[in-house]
Amino acid sequence: MKTVYVDGKFLPWDKAVIPVDDLAVLRGYAVCDIIKTIGGHPYCLDAHIDRLLSSAEKVGLTPVWTKAEIKKIVFEVLEKNAPMDEANIRILVTGGSSPDFFSPADNPRLIVLVTDIPALPAQWYTKGVKVITFVQQRSIADAKATNYIPAVLALKKAKAQGAVEALYMTPDKMVLEGTTSNLFALVDGTLVTPEKGVLKGITRKTVLALGEKLFPVSEQDLSLDTLLSASELFITGTNKGIVPVIQVDDHIIGTGMPGPGTRALMSAMADQVGRSCNSPSVI
Ligand SMILES: Cc1ncc(COP(=O)(O)O)c(C=O)c1O
Incomplete structure (x- = not known):
């Protein structure tokens, strides 16, 4: 015990x-x-x-x-x-x-x-996952409070729709983060992640540091329209690492397969994890 x-x-x-x-x-x-x-x-x-x-x-x-x-x-x-x-x-x-x-x-x-640690399906990483959006904002977003009631409800809804994560979205359709993950998009070749209204994930910080070696990087507001037009999307978290997202609600993202940018970051992350935290010692 x-x-x-x-x-x-x-x-x-x-x-x-x-x-x-x-x-x-x-x-x-x-x-x-x-x-x-x-x-x-x-x-x-x-x-x-x-x-x-x-x-x-x-x-x-x-x-x-x-x-x-x-x-x-x-x-x-x-x-x-x-x-x-x-x-x-x-x-x-x-x-x-x-x-x-x-x-x-x-x-x-x-x-x-x-x-x-719960084992996550290998095909999340090889084929990508679906996520849904829901209108909700976390109060004191940059604090990791134990109140996950909206998150628990949203994730239940996500699972019922074959999705693995639910993305918080403001009433004016700015997408923020997942229930237990941060969100990244490749938009016109730039790696974008929301900056305001999110928990500053430890994995997010590592991905930003690794990403800077590969793409222009921008922490900025991300509208649902921009998100849906992104060539690649992925979510990040301590237990998940980097998970490619190929569908948001009913919309297919990019080619519907994990893209080259996401795969490059996943491989950089695999080399990084276990080494120094947040400083890209590998690429
Ligand atoms: C709301 C929220 N955003 C983002 C994350 C990802 O943070 P980290 O990369 O530190 O696990 C989590 C982790 O549980 C979370 O609960």
């Missing part, structure tokens, strides 16, 4: 609990981050912990741990669960117990879990 860190203690999975008056339970008030281990080593750990702490700050949570302390706990959890060659580390900072069941009382809880 896996060992979990909860609020100062290392506990077996089935004993790892938080009190019912924690604001994460009562109000959905918590932030999180997900890291992938490669060869047992957490990839881009610093970047993920930086984002966790910045997410906490953005939602008004005061973490009482330093980055070094969180890293130490992560390594202890990994050691207690070894060997975990490829796994996810899930870190949560909860709102903590609240006397009035609403206002944070500066007593957040830290949780660190290790979970298995």
Whole structure:
């Protein structure tokens, strides 16, 4: 059975609990981050912990741990669960117990879990995937809050339509990101990704760094019309890597096959992953 860190203690999975008056339970008030281990080593750990702490700050949570302390706990959890060659580390900072069941009382809880990584179908990468769009925006988009209710509903809808991801879109049809991924398009030879209203993915940052070696790169607003006219599209995320997108709603993108630009980036990414985070050491 896996060992979990909860609020100062290392506990077996089935004993790892938080009190019912924690604001994460009562109000959905918590932030999180997900890291992938490669060869047992957490990839881009610093970047993920930086984002966790910045997410906490953005939602008004005061973490009482330093980055070094969180890293130490992560390594202890990994050691207690070894060997975990490829796994996810899930870190949560909860709102903590609240006397009035609403206002944070500066007593957040830290949780660190290790979970298995779901295997993704190989044909996602060889044939590409379908995604759908839905009109919704994440509040405090650059914080990774644990509230994924709209995302869960949208993904259910996506799956019912044979799609693997749902893209957030503003009421005026600016496309933002997926429920657990960032979005990239090749538009007239330029690699474009939305900048505003999205979570700044760690994979997104790596792809931007790798992409700069291959194409002009632009972080800018992306309308649905532009998206549909793109020659290539793909989504990115810690667990997914780079997944080519060949269909958005009823529209086929480009040739309907993963394109050369996406494939070049996938291969650059495959060489990069496990090496330095975000700095293109390979191409
Ligand atoms: C809303 C959202 N956007 C983007 C991403 C991709 O981020 P990363 O590359 O850091 O996994 C995630 C990851 O879960 C996410 O939840």
